[in-house]
Amino acid sequence: LMHRDIYSSILPAVPADMASTLAAIDTFIEVWCAGDYDKLDSVVAENFERISPLASSDATGLEGIKQVIEALRTAYPDAKVVADRIDAYSGGAVIQWRFTGTNTGPGEYPPTGKAVDLTGLTTISMENGKIVKEYVRFDVLSWMQQLGYTLQAP
DSSP: OHHHHHHHHHSOOOOTTHHHHHHHHHHHHHHHHHOOGGGGGGTEEEEEEEEOSSGGGOEEHHHHHHHHHHHHHHHOTTOEEEEEEEEEETTEEEEEEEEEEEOOSOSSSOOOOOEEEEEEEEEEEEETTEEEEEEEEEOHHHHHHHTTOOOOOO
8 A cells, every 4th residue: 555655656746637638639639630720720839849750741830730630631632640549747748649641632642542540649838728839759760661652771
């Protein structure tokens, strides 16, 4: 019992209203899937920052993330993001997600017509009920290979 009490005393306190964090994340994911960008205004802070493995999908501010989502949804009109797991904590959450879509639209690369199935991990930071930071990680090489690109020696 002493071990349990010591361990529990060093864990961060769970906020009383975890529902607002989860609701913001649900709305954020919904926008990635449906493209209703106006819904972001209620869940993303003006000083939002997105850091990802690709500089082209980094974003600053509410308008920046809208542009990133719109570009992805243009390149992958059938884009779908599913949260496989959400671990919420005081001040944010860690999301394990799966992205699927078919590259039929114009984007950073010419459309390949190929489907992709990616998994990744995102850390979200929240302030005053809004998302202020999104730190995204996924396997870029796997994504490129699924699109049909290959590595070439220099």
